[in-house]
Amino acid sequence: MSSDPAENTVILAENLTRRFGDFVAVDHVSFSVQRGEVVGYLGPNGSGKTTTIRMLLGLLLPSEGSARVLGYDVVSQSEEVRACSGYMSQKFALYHDLTVGENLAFYAGVYGIRQRERLAEVLELMGLRELERQRVSELSTGWRQRLALATAIVHRPQLLFLDEPTSGVDPAARRAFWDLIYELVEQGVTALVTTHYMDEAEYCGRVGIMRDGRLLAMDTPTALKEKALPGLAWDVFVEIQAAPGESQSPLLQALNALLECPCVLRAGLVSDHLRAITPPEVTADTLLASLAEAGIAGARVEQIEPTLEDVFLALASHD
Amino acid sequence: MAEDLIEVRHLNKTFSEQVAVEDLNLVVKAGEIYGLVGPDGAGKTTSIRLLCGALKPSQSPGGEAPKIRIAGFDMLKDIEKARAQIGYLPQRFSLYEEMTVIENLRFFAEVRGLPTSKWQPRCMEILSFVSLDAFVDRRAGQLSGGMKQKLGLAAALVHQPRVLLLDEPTTGVDPVTRQDFWQLIIRLAAQNDHPEGRTAVLVSTPYMDEASRCTRVGFMRKGRLTVEGSPNQLRAQLAGRILELMGSPLPLLRRIAVKDADVQNAQLFGDSLHLRVKEGCSVQVIQRVTEDVAEQGGVVTRFRLVEPQLEDVFMGLIERD
Numbered sequence: 001m002s003s004d005p006a007e008n009t010v011i012l013a014e015n016l017t018r019r020f021g022d023f024v025a026v027d028h029v030s031f032s033v034q035r036g037e038v039v040g041y042l043g044p045n046g047s048g049k050t051t052t053i054r055m056l057l058g059l060l061l062p063s064e065g066s067a068r069v070l071g072y073d074v075v076s077q078s079e080e081v082r083a084c085s086g087y088m089s090q091k092f093a094l095y096h097d098l099t100v101g102e103n104l105a106f107y108a109g110v111y112g113i114r115q116r117e118r119l120a121e122v123l124e125l126m127g128l129r130e131l132e133r134q135r136v137s138e139l140s141t142g143w144r145q146r147l148a149l150a151t152a153i154v155h156r157p158q159l160l161f162l163d164e165p166t167s168g169v170d171p172a173a174r175r176a177f178w179d180l181i182y183e184l185v186e187q188g189v190t191a192l193v194t195t196h197y198m199d200e201a202e203y204c205g206r207v208g209i210m211r212d213g214r215l216l217a218m219d220t221p222t223a224l225k226e227k228a229l230p231g232l233a234w235d236v237f238v239e240i241q242a243a244p245g246e247s248q249s250p251l252l253q254a255l256n257a258l259l260e261c262p263c264v265l266r267a268g269l270v271s272d273h274l275r276a277i278t279p280p281e282v283t284a285d286t287l288l289a290s291l292a293e294a295g296i297a298g299a300r301v302e303q304i305e306p307t308l309e310d311v312f313l314a315l316a317s318h319d
Numbered sequence: 320m321a322e323d324l325i326e327v328r329h330l331n332k333t334f335s336e337q338v339a340v341e342d343l344n345l346v347v348k349a350g351e352i353y354g355l356v357g358p359d360g361a362g363k364t365t366s367i368r369l370l371c372g373a374l375k376p377s378q379s380p381g382g383e384a385p386k387i388r389i390a391g392f393d394m395l396k397d398i399e400k401a402r403a404q405i406g407y408l409p410q411r412f413s414l415y416e417e418m419t420v421i422e423n424l425r426f427f428a429e430v431r432g433l434p435t436s437k438w439q440p441r442c443m444e445i446l447s448f449v450s451l452d453a454f455v456d457r458r459a460g461q462l463s464g465g466m467k468q469k470l471g472l473a474a475a476l477v478h479q480p481r482v483l484l485l486d487e488p489t490t491g492v493d494p495v496t497r498q499d500f501w502q503l504i505i506r507l508a509a510q511n512d513h514p515e516g517r518t519a520v521l522v523s524t525p526y527m528d529e530a531s532r533c534t535r536v537g538f539m540r541k542g543r544l545t546v547e548g549s550p551n552q553l554r555a556q557l558a559g560r561i562l563e564l565m566g567s568p569l570p571l572l573r574r575i576a577v578k579d580a581d582v583q584n585a586q587l588f589g590d591s592l593h594l595r596v597k598e599g600c601s602v603q604v605i606q607r608v609t610e611d612v613a614e615q616g617g618v619v620t621r622f623r624l625v626e627p628q629l630e631d632v633f634m635g636l637i638e639r640d
Binding site: 042167271 | 350352356357358359360463464465487490492493494495496497498501502505506509510511525526527528531532533534549550565570586587588589590591626630633634637
């Protein structure tokens with residue numbers, strides 16, 4: 001591995017911008033990714049995640065700004081970029097009537113790879129050896145995701161683009177999948193992961209949060225929780241028994257009271273209690289006092305560590 | 320005491336020798352949101368299909384009679400009445416893309432037997448509940464994914480069911496929309512304005528962040544419901560046993576942690592490791608692993624007890640067998 005920092009920069013995006021007519025899909029986005037990093041790109045639908053990836057892969061021309069991927073310019077050297085990159089889409093295109101081995105051989109052929117040994121090696125690495133003769137239509141979602149990853153790495157890419165790689169699976173399957181990603185990363189592969197899911201973002205070393213085409217923050221999950229939330233997170237518990245004949249439950253009354261409180265930035269329901277985000281100067285006493293003022297007596301509040309979701313909702317919601 | 324709106328006893332389902340659901344016993348009360356969680360193929364969807372009468376239960380191996388009561392009606396004997404109490408949002412629901420929001424809803428209202436005098440006010444009420452009242456004349460095909468999801472929910476609720484069954488309702492939906500959707504579900508279960516009392520919700524999901532929004536959670540594995548409890552009760556079982564370890568290089572930290580005899584599981588996340596340790600061993604583990612890391616040239620920057628998450632509970636249950 002080179003010690004020259006420029007050579008270790010796998011993605012360098014500078015003021016990357018894409019307009020469709022009057023609509024700015026990606027708005028002056030700048031970031032860099034170093035070799036061996038796993039970087040998440042988190043944002044709601046239409047926030048510009050996919051448009052960014054398409055520009056980085058050289059499939060879409062930037063309206064403004066520039067990007068270098070693996071040292072290649074994405075506009076003038078897009079073929080080189082794609083030859084060294086792998087892409088796994090959430091709607092992976094696998095042939096359901098073909099077997100695991102046939103699917104992999106097909107994608108290898110697209111990249112001009114014919115060696116049986118490489119196919120065997122990839123199947124082994126992904127733990128797919130015993131399923132080689134199984135048809136894709138017979139596989140569970142978790143195994144299909146592994147096969148999709150296998151087809152994305154068969155040509156030994158240095159950079160992997162993963163689009164919601166583990167959507168729809170349980171934590172055990174997700175952990176098993178991420179162990180594979182980390183194994184590739186230890187071998188020097190870099191990964192950029194676009195996702196909707198906080199659970200998935202937690203696996204990334206750094207996470208960028210997108211909204212309306214703009215990159216609002218990019219940092220480690222821990223730093224985002226500590227620094228990017230504009231305040232404190234609280235759990236608020238209220239006595240849950242409804243008075244007979246009362247049409248609104250105490251929980252909803254408390255929610256309305258919190259939403260009205262001048263000292264509350266956001267409030268929401270969490271199963272049998274509430275979550276509130278307040279400015280940093282608010283204390284348990286001031287929060288309880290303003291609840292009491294709104295007629296919610298006997299509440300209990302607890303300051304908690306914010307989750308990535310709290311940070312995300314605070315930055316990405318429109319309210 | 321809140322009434323039992325879902326009561327299930329000795330429910331079994333076998334598909335040609337393959338046991339999908341084995342002796343399911345379950346009670347969900349009015350006002351509860353019950354989360355059915357488990358890996359792919361655990362039997363979650365089959366359970367929901369049994370509950371709404373789409374599948375018939377198989378003979379129970381012990382010979383006990385199966386029982387499904389929905390808001391007091393027997394699904395196996397009085398299927399029409401029992402079904403009328405259920406709102407069901409399947410994993411893939413279909414809307415008529417060429418029809419408007421209100422036309423779609425009217426269709427579902429009429430299928431559910433709402434008289435003409437009632438469907439219109441009820442449709443407007445439910446559309447305002449899901450915040451689609453400004454879009455009544457928009458074609459369903461022109462709605463965003465999140466709005467379609469809400470229209471699906473409105474269609475499931477149009478006949479004011481006491482019981483709402485949701486099968487993986489937010490797969491593929493973005494986080495802002497998921498947050499909105501869950502606010503509606505929690506609101507629905509909490510509100511008291513149904514003429515006959517509060518609603519019960521049963522939701523299946525592979526996502527732990529959704530499970531943590533439920534009032535009670537049941538873990539399913541290989542067709543069996545193995546553990547039940549509120550999210551807090553379940554997390555409390557692992558209190559004092561989940562450690563967060565940060566430092567560098569993470570792969571080295573992980574290799575060292577995995578070798579420790581008191582560490583049961585070490586999971587690598589983006590910028591940290593989560594360790595599950597044997598009961599009462601956290602102090603020793605912190606000490607030993609810190610020493611070993613220093614000895615092998617690594618750095619520990621943070622090592623502390625953290626609140627267990629439902630994911631930790633889930634992993635513990637999966638590894639049990």
